[in-house]
Amino acid sequence: MKGLMQVEPLLLSALLVHAEENFGDVEIVAWEPERFSYTYAQAGQRARKLASGLLKLGLHPGETVGSLAWTTHRHFELMYAVPGIGAVLHTANPRLSARQIAFTINHAADRFLFVDPDCITLAAELAPLLTTVERFIIMGPPRESDPSGLTLGYFDDILAAGDADFAWPSFDERTASTLCFTSGTTGDPKGVLYSNRGSLLSAMAIAPADGWDVSASDTIMPAAAFFHCNGWGAPYLAPMVGARLVLPGRAVDGETMLKIISEEGVTVGSGVPTVWMGLLDQCIRTGRAPGTLNRIVCGGAAPPPAMMSDFFTRFGVRTIQVWGMTETTHAATMLSTRPDVLTGATEALAPQGKPVFGTRLRVIGPGGAQLPNDGTTPGQLQVKGPWCATEYLGRDDIQLCDEEGWMNTGDLATVSAREGLRITDRIKDVIKSGGEWVSSIDLEHAAREHDDVLEAAVIGVPHPRWQERPVLFIVSRDGARLSPADVIAYLKPRVPKLWVPDDVILMDALPHNSTGKVSKEDLRQIYGERVRAG
Ligand code: AMP
Numbered sequence: 001m002k003g004l005m006q007v008e009p010l011l012l013s014a015l016l017v018h019a020e021e022n023f024g025d026v027e028i029v030a031w032e033p034e035r036f037s038y039t040y041a042q043a044g045q046r047a048r049k050l051a052s053g054l055l056k057l058g059l060h061p062g063e064t065v066g067s068l069a070w071t072t073h074r075h076f077e078l079m080y081a082v083p084g085i086g087a088v089l090h091t092a093n094p095r096l097s098a099r100q101i102a103f104t105i106n107h108a109a110d111r112f113l114f115v116d117p118d119c120i121t122l123a124a125e126l127a128p129l130l131t132t133v134e135r136f137i138i139m140g141p142p143r144e145s146d147p148s149g150l151t152l153g154y155f156d157d158i159l160a161a162g163d164a165d166f167a168w169p170s171f172d173e174r175t176a177s178t179l180c181f182t183s184g185t186t187g188d189p190k191g192v193l194y195s196n197r198g199s200l201l202s203a204m205a206i207a208p209a210d211g212w213d214v215s216a217s218d219t220i221m222p223a224a225a226f227f228h229c230n231g232w233g234a235p236y237l238a239p240m241v242g243a244r245l246v247l248p249g250r251a252v253d254g255e256t257m258l259k260i261i262s263e264e265g266v267t268v269g270s271g272v273p274t275v276w277m278g279l280l281d282q283c284i285r286t287g288r289a290p291g292t293l294n295r296i297v298c299g300g301a302a303p304p305p306a307m308m309s310d311f312f313t314r315f316g317v318r319t320i321q322v323w324g325m326t327e328t329t330h331a332a333t334m335l336s337t338r339p340d341v342l343t344g345a346t347e348a349l350a351p352q353g354k355p356v357f358g359t360r361l362r363v364i365g366p367g368g369a370q371l372p373n374d375g376t377t378p379g380q381l382q383v384k385g386p387w388c389a390t391e392y393l394g395r396d397d398i399q400l401c402d403e404e405g406w407m408n409t410g411d412l413a414t415v416s417a418r419e420g421l422r423i424t425d426r427i428k429d430v431i432k433s434g435g436e437w438v439s440s441i442d443l444e445h446a447a448r449e450h451d452d453v454l455e456a457a458v459i460g461v462p463h464p465r466w467q468e469r470p471v472l473f474i475v476s477r478d479g480a481r482l483s484p485a486d487v488i489a490y491l492k493p494r495v496p497k498l499w500v501p502d503d504v505i506l507m508d509a510l511p512h513n514s515t516g517k518v519s520k521e522d523l524r525q526i527y528g529e530r531v532r533a534g
Pocket of ligand 1: 183229298300302303322325327409410411423425426515
């Protein structure tokens with residue numbers, strides 16, 4: 001017998017309708033970089049007009065359009081207007097190489113490409129490489145002259161042509177909504193095609209108190225861009241709970257973050273560890289507290305426990321660690337860090353936390369046999385859930401999931417009911433030395449405990465006897481006189497002998513990839529060049 005309940009498809013457009021109806025006067029602010037502000041009522045109306053303008057322009061449900069843009073208010077509107085009519089928004093990553101961006105746009109078959117005014121030169125560079133884009137649409141008003149030589153349209157013209165009374169259509173909730181690509185460190189980037197249902201359910205699953213813990217009293221600032229897992233769900237969470245939303249535009253360096261957080265009264269931000277280490281460093285150097293900020297959602301790479309405890313003890317900012325992948329829509333696990341954990345041993349801050357409802361985890365051995373979830377047996381991590389990918393777009397050659405539907409993550413980890421997930425490393429980053437594994441993450445955390453170390457990254461380099469040995473790259477705090485010998489002397493009593501790096505290299509800055517994480521590929525290249533140069 002079926003229940004006697006209404007059946008409403010779970011569509012993303014419902015989020016904006018909810019915010020328009022219930023939080024219409026709540027503000028959305030965007031730093032583009034000039035400050036811009038309006039309300040959910042205005043954003044909702046503009047998104048509907050834009051959707052109707054896109055239909056008038058000939059966009060059909062099921063087709064894909066691209067965006068090459070930062071975290072702006074027009075981009076936010078696109079995040080709703082395109083999926084809202086059953087089409088797909090491919091948020092292209094302007095930080096990839098031109099060749100890779102062109103690959104993603106062609107692979108996705110984007111019909112239109114929405115271009116941030118800041119990315120016009122990049123779009124002109126891409127144009128000869130693109131095979132499906134019919135029209136470039138500048139995200140702004142018409143400009144008097146455009147030196148790019150592109151066939152242009154303008155966002156504001158499409159909006160103006162739209163119907164103010166347009167109502168969101170209803171359709172199958174499994175319809176694709178957005179498309180993000182993995183960062184493509186090995187081979188071409190791979191497309192992950194999200195659905196309305198999966199994105200909406202995932203946003204609901206990460207919102208509760210042991211997760212993002214968001215409410216209408218919050219001001220949310222996503223420092224994770226929309227092209228990285230839909231901005232980690234922030235553009236959905238904010239209208240869902242009626243939180244004020246602050247869109248930071250392009251720059252997410254420590255100085256800019258501190259300015260935006262202080263001036264806008266941000267209470268919660270989300271982003272990779274590099275962003276938050278930059279903010280923490282800025283706060284320490286200037287002696288300025290990060291205003292009303294009381295928690296950060298941090299993941300994409302392992303946040304150093306020393307950073308988490310520093311943020312809390314100095315500024316009362318809680319870090320909510322998340323683990324997730326482009327393939328898991330948003331966060332799949334979250335470490336709820338209550339004050340007693342944050343002030344206790346930093347070791348308790350290392351795990352990535354328990355799965356959010358809807359996500360299950362397990363580890364398998366090299367032959368595919370399931371290993372115990374006992375917190376001590378590391379294996380290849382697999383994940384399962386209604387918003388985990390089944391396959392990559394147009395890549396039948398890659399088997400993402402096994403026969404039972406468990407998705408391979410490429411991570412090594414332990415899993416237990418006690419602490420949830422603990423990532424050992426990426427399979428390709430773990431250092432195999434003398435028949436044992438050295439976790440690059442654990443060694444980085446240990447180095448980061450040194451007061452003068454701002455950032456630390458570890459790679460494995462080939463060794464004739466031990467197979468691989470760790471090499472540590474360090475960025476020291478401003479003014480610190482740190483030598484490689486100091487770092488080795490600091491680490492020796494703190495880590496197993498096998499972990500002590502063979503080499504410590506001091507850098508002015510670490511290289512970062514297209515989503516702001518430390519790029520180990522680049523570090524391997526840098527190390528190789530040093531070795532060749534003698
Ligand atoms: P991406 O698809 O770019 O978001 O990368 C996903 C990968 O980032 C995961 O498979 C992990 O290797 C890594 N990652 C994400 N969150 C964390 C975390 N909290 N700790 C350690 N690694 C993480």
